[in-house]
Amino acid sequence: MSNPEHGPGSFVLRGGEVIDGSGAVRFAADVVVEQGRIAAITPPGEGRADRILQIDGRVVCPGFIDSHSHDDVQVLRQTLAQPKLSQGVCTVVTGNCGISLPPLATDSPPAPLDILGKDAYRFSRFADYARAIDEARPCVNVVPLVGHISIRIKHVPDLTRSASEGETRAMRGEVEAALAAGAFGLSTGVYYPPARAANTEELLGVCAALKGRNAILAMHIRDEADAVVPALQEALFVGARSQARLVISHHKVMGSANHGRTQDTLRMIDAAASTQDVCLDCYPYEASSTMLDAQKAARTGNVLITWSSPHPLASGRTLKSLAQEWGIGLEEAAAKLMPGGAIYFSMSQQDVERVLSHPATMIGSDGLPHDQRPHPRLWGTFPRVLGHYSRERKLFALEAAVHKMTGLPAQRYGLTGRGLLKEGNAADLVVFDPDRIREGSTYENPTNPAIGIDAVIVNGLIAMWQGDVLNSHAGQRLRPQA
Template identity: 55%
Template sequence: MLDIVIAGGVVIDGSGAPRRAADVGITGDRIVAVGDLAGMPARRRLDAGGHIVAPGFIDSHTHDDQLLLEHPARHPKLLQGVTTVVTGNCGISLAPLVHGHPPPPLDVMQASFHASFADYVRAVEAARPALNAALLVGHTTLRVGAVADLGRAANATETERMRAGVAAALAAGAIGMSTGVYYPPSRAATTQELIDVGAPLAGGAGIVTMHLRDEGDRIDDALREALAVGRALNVPLVLSHHKLMGAANHGRSVQTLALIEDAARTQSVCFDCYPYAASSTMLLPERVAACTDVQVTWSQPEPQAAGRSLRRMAAERGIAPEALAAALMPGGAIYFAMSDADVERILAHPLAMIGSDGLPGDGVPHPRLWGTFPRVLGHCARERGLLALEAAVHKMTGLTARRFGLAGRGLLQPGCSADVTVFDAGAVADRATYADPTAAPLGIAWVLVNGQLAVDHGEVAHGHAGALLRRRV
């Protein structure tokens, strides 16, 4: 007797293979059969007629470290069909750190830190998260805890402390390390510091994900630095949220993609991206000039600025936007500085995975937090025709699981974990916008996490079915 049969749907299995009509049988937390299951008895049948049945989506780039510990009635990721999140990106993780006032960008987490990675792992397991999580340890978090003067490269003792922190995080269950040398606390880190701190990742122990030092005029140098780190460590490299910032750099994705493709012939490298031409991070006055507009997402000194245009506010006050940005810090913002052509070219590339990079702690967040996955399926695949639906699903399931070392996830095949998303290919759509960023998407019928029905037509049905995922290749 099967526990659940998802009957009458069209399976897109996450491998990139063409769709086919098939039922899906689940027992416990496993997929046990894919095919014609009409005669098989089951405790529960879900009629998926007219729907696509896919592996649950994997959000390859999140800052959901604190969200894992919380249980909102409306969950931004579950409602999009996401069943696994990779946390701790961009150098920022919630552990290990003991610090009274962590500097930006650590404050984007809007959360308290944990003294050891094992403590954080215990907190996640005790919270029984809504979806599965694979955790990265952040180099910037380690650096803030270990380096006495963040304005210089780490000395030998500090490097050894950070390296031990990476080893301890891996032992506690982390799947790798993230870096973010773009951000002030890590700007003084040298390429060699990253290589030395990342040493425990070697030999298959973990991956490295890297937010580049520069995503504008000097992106070529920054890409070469990241590729060198991946090569020196001999570990899989994920380039974070690949993009080109500033009008002067629009169109350069032709060259950056060629550079990455060339490297991919001799090393493991891929990248994540989201389907929007605006980015979001901490408020940084030096970033304003390259943008056509900037929208504030939160501000500690002026909470009422959240959701407002920085340029409009600056004009009202008769001051420079950069001066206003400095006055609103600490805070966060959305930066309109990419071209749609670059965004689409990057997203359609075979090495691209989907990652939202959403910031759940923001007062008025970037719509990517609530819209990324339905937007790729609806806007990018169906409406824009940028890629086949099978390729779109692959970029959010099988490709991601393989690159991050999450064997048994991301594929809809017998023996795999029963993470499943059932959606209407004709109706799936994002509704989150810059003006209304937390509108839930349309067209996601059911989401199963480890065999438990987690979402039933837009309502969270089970908010504790997730598990902590270890690296398994």
């Protein structure tokens, strides 16, 4: 591959094959990039531009969209280039699982809000956060959501009960203000302690702000284990009543007694899809990762610690080995490590593959960038889908895999002019080697970069080339289309 010269002007990616993000079969073509846009797609050898970048044997496709991230802090701090650009991600959706920085100003965010760190809750208005992203000029594009848990902590003094009418009205007002200031929608996480007492009525009251707005409602459902079916029913009901574009977040079922039940849940989602707007996202691993919960950890058994405030050196160790060392049980050991984060090995390969293969499934990393020893999904999600699941497991064609991370999320989130490699669209592009692409990160070495990604172009600027960051300010906050 030839080396890009730094600088403005047009360039042509020559000698590669285009996968356009729609799911269509790849074809040989030149791609001309000019002034941030895809200026032309021409027969091989015919593209004209100031510079020629030879990409023989490579695929060029739209930049990947991480439809489920927790990068709310990182988009302000220029720490995203490595985990995100290095795996081809050009756009991140922030504010998932009910957890967003705005509209909350606090020095002591309770779990799970502390997965974003403790010192970043500084924005009491969504508009202030939006402005901060614009000023930071992040390396990737940002699609922000506002989170119900953050709003709830601000407006409901007693988190152990459902909100009163007045509190619900105040929360709805926060969502309306966030939408007016550029939020693409709302996320919820009634699985988590500060929102567990929120009943369906509270959710409906808050989500009423979404009606008629073509807005996203991304839901981390109440239960992903034994009670996954009623939890999914609740989410589908709230989505339908709110007339929102529902996203079932990181869909899975956990616990060996529940393995195989994605057959039922996907059937439910298919049935609902005939009458309402619903889709889902998924990360390509059999282990989940979130806040450390003593009971859940004891029930799961096979648990890796990602961070622990009282015991920082426990990061990267198994709960079992720590419990043994301390001569106590798993639950007691987990309680000793809290507040903290953990990786839970609790899904089946078949369920993960079934959800990944579903045509309405987008790829979302759910990566936790603040963790000391993060789940490998933070660095490896997108190349793992392309390498392990498409090339090696042959779960779906490469074109279908690319669609799940480009055209599909762009359409679901309403990112007009992105997600498809077509003339006139924004030039968010990835160049990769289809024979070599794979994740580098593992549970043991979770921050190894991906292999086989040659170039990442954000808004027409070469952001990364052969692993080197050339531009860490090429992204922008995207605006919802009316």
